[in-house]
Amino acid sequence: MTESTEPIGRRERKKAQTRQALADAALRLFLERGYDHVSVKEIADAADVSVTTLFKHFSGKEALVFDQAEDxxxxxxxxxxxxxxxxxxxxxxxxxxxxxxxxxxxxxxxxxxxxxxxxxxxxxxxxxxxxxxxxxxxxxxxxxxxxxxxxxxxxxxxxxxxxxxxxxxxxxxxxxxxxxxxxxxxxxxxx
Amino acid sequence: MTESTEPIGRRERKKAQTRQALADAALRLFLERGYDHVSVKEIADAADVSVTTLFKHFSGKEALVFDQAEDxxxxxxxxxxxxxxxxxxxxxxxxxxxxxxxxxxxxxxxxxxxxxxxxxxxxxxxxxxxxxxxxxxxxxxxxxxxxxxxxxxxxxxxxxxxxxxxxxxxxxxxxxxxxxxxxxxxxxxxx
DNA sequence: CTTTAAAAGTGTAGTGATTGCACTTTCGTA
DNA sequence: TACGAAAGTGCAATCACTACACTTTTAAAG
Known part of the structure; x- marks a missing residue:
C-alpha cells in the first residue's frame, strides 16, 4: 500500500499489460457495436489471449467496462x-x-x-x-x-x-x- | 381449483393451472435446495412441462419466485x-x-x-x-x-x-x- | 356437428457467459 | 541451476435463455 508506482518485475508488468489489453479491446468493441453485441470470446481474441485467461483477470463481462476503480x-x-x-x-x-x-x-x-x-x-x-x-x-x-x-x-x-x-x-x-x-x-x- | 372468481373458459383455467404448477414447483425446490442449486429444467420437469413452456409463462428464472404481484x-x-x-x-x-x-x-x-x-x-x-x-x-x-x-x-x-x-x-x-x-x-x- | 385459426405446448438445436480441469510456459529466487 | 508459484492454454461441461418448426387443444364460427 505504501509503494505508489510499480517498477517491479517483468512478470507483474506482463500481467498488467494483458489486463490492459483486455480492458482496451473490450472498451473499443463495446463502444463500436454495443455491449450486448460483443462476446467475451471476441474480446479475448482481440487481446490475443484465451477466454480462460480473460476470466482470470476479470470477474465477469461487466467488470471489463469498469477497469479503473480509483479512490x-x-x-x-x-x-x-x-x-x-x-x-x-x-x-x-x-x-x-x-x-x-x-x-x-x-x-x-x-x-x-x-x-x-x-x-x-x-x-x-x-x-x-x-x-x-x-x-x-x-x-x-x-x-x-x-x-x-x-x-x-x-x-x-x-x-x-x-x-x-x-x-x-x-x-x-x-x-x-x-x-x-x-x-x-x-x-x-x-x- | 374451483372456478369461484374467474368463470372463464377451460383454456384460461388450464393456463393458470400450468403457471401455478410451475410457480409451486419452483418455490418448493428453491426452499429445499436454494435458488442457485435448482435449474430451470428441474423446475420444468417437476411441473411436467417443457422448458420452452416455462419461459412462455415466466420472463426468467427470477420471475418464478415472485408470482403474486398484487396491488x-x-x-x-x-x-x-x-x-x-x-x-x-x-x-x-x-x-x-x-x-x-x-x-x-x-x-x-x-x-x-x-x-x-x-x-x-x-x-x-x-x-x-x-x-x-x-x-x-x-x-x-x-x-x-x-x-x-x-x-x-x-x-x-x-x-x-x-x-x-x-x-x-x-x-x-x-x-x-x-x-x-x-x-x-x-x-x-x-x- | 364440422371446420378453422389462434393459443398452448413440445423437442431440438443453438448461443453465450462462466467454471473446472489438466496441462504447458514463464519467471523469481533460493 | 533447479524448483515452485504464477500466468496462460484448450477442452469440455453447465446453465439460462432463444429461435424454430412442429403437434395438440380449444373457442368459436359456419
Missing part, C-alpha cells in the same frame, strides 16, 4: 471529514457532488451513454457506487460521535449516494442536486 | 392521497411502512431469508419494489400541486421506498423506519 471513496470520506467550518455534512457532500458533475470529453460522454443505455451495466455501476455507503456512513458517524450503525447516519449516507442516480433525469443536474441536498440538510439539521 | 402500488398511492387531516405525506408513508412490517408465518420468514440471501433475487425484488417510484412520486406531486417530475417529490418518493431496504439491517425495524421518516419529514416540511 473515489477517499474523496467522499474527505468531503464528510474535511469540510470547512460551519458547513454541514450534507452541504459539503452536495458541493462535492455538484463539483463532480463533469461536462466531460466526448469520449466520456459516449461511455456514459453506453453504460446508461445497457441495463446490466447500469446496475453494475450502481452497485459499485453504492459500495461506498458504509465508508461514508462510518465517516459521518465518526463526525457526530454516533455508533457506526446509527440509523440516521446510514440513511444520510445512503440517500446522498442515491442522489447521483436521481439527478440523471434532469436537464440541470446541479440544480437538482442542490434541491435534493437541501431536503436532506433540513432533515439532518433538525435532528 | 401494493395502489396501497402506497392511497397512503399518500388518503391520509388523515393534519398528517404530512412522509408521516403517512411512515405509518404505512411500519404497518407492513409483518412478523409473518415461518413460511414467509423462510421465503424472505432465501430472497435476502440470494443476490440475484435481492436485486430483482428491489427493482420490482422500486418500480412503484414514479406512481408514488406522481401521487405526491398531485397532492402538493407540483409538476409530475418535480425534484423534491421524486426524491421523497425514492427515499421513502429505499427506506425499506435500509431498515432490514436493524433489530427493531419499526424504530428504524420512524427515525428515517422523521429525517425525511423534517426535510420535506422545511420546503
Amino acid at each position: 473515489i471513496e477517499a474523496e467522499l470520506v474527505s468531503a464528510v471529514r474535511d469540510r470547512r467550518p460551519g458547513q454541514s455534512i450534507p452541504q459539503s457532500l452536495c458541493d462535492h457532488m455538484v463539483r463532480s458533475v463533469h461536462g466531460g470529453t466526448p469520449e466520456i460522454t459516449a461511455f456514459l451513454r453506453m453504460v446508461d443505455g445497457t441495463p446490466v451495466l447500469r446496475d453494475y455501476a450502481h452497485r459499485m457506487w453504492m459500495r461506498h455507503e458504509t465508508a461514508v456512513a462510518q465517516a459521518i458517524a465518526a463526525e457526530v460521535g454516533a455508533p457506526d450503525d446509527d440509523v440516521r447516519c446510514v440513511a444520510l449516507a445512503h440517500f446522498a449516494l442515491e442522489a447521483r442516480h436521481l439527478i440523471k433525469a434532469y436537464d440541470d443536474p446541479r440544480q437538482a442536486t442542490r434541491e435534493i441536498f437541501a431536503l436532506l440538510d433540513d432533515g439532518w439539521s433538525a435532528g | 401494493i402500488e395502489a396501497e402506497l398511492v392511497s397512503a399518500v392521497r388518503d391520509r388523515r387531516p393534519g398528517q404530512s405525506i412522509p408521516q403517512s408513508l411512515c405509518d404505512h411502512m411500519v404497518r407492513s412490517v409483518h412478523g409473518g408465518t415461518p413460511e414467509i420468514t423462510a421465503f424472505l431469508r432465501m430472497v435476502d440471501g440470494t443476490p440475484v433475487l435481492r436485486d430483482y425484488a428491489h427493482r420490482m419494489w422500486m418500480r412503484h417510484e414514479t406512481a408514488v412520486a406522481q401521487a405526491i406531486a398531485a397532492e402538493v400541486g407540483a409538476p409530475d417530475d418535480d425534484v423534491r417529490c421524486v426524491a421523497l418518493a425514492h427515499f421513502a421506498l429505499e427506506a425499506r431496504h435500509l431498515i432490514k439491517a436493524y433489530d427493531d425495524p419499526r424504530q428504524a423506519t420512524r427515525e428515517i421518516f422523521a429525517l425525511l419529514d423534517d426535510g420535506w416540511s422545511a420546503g
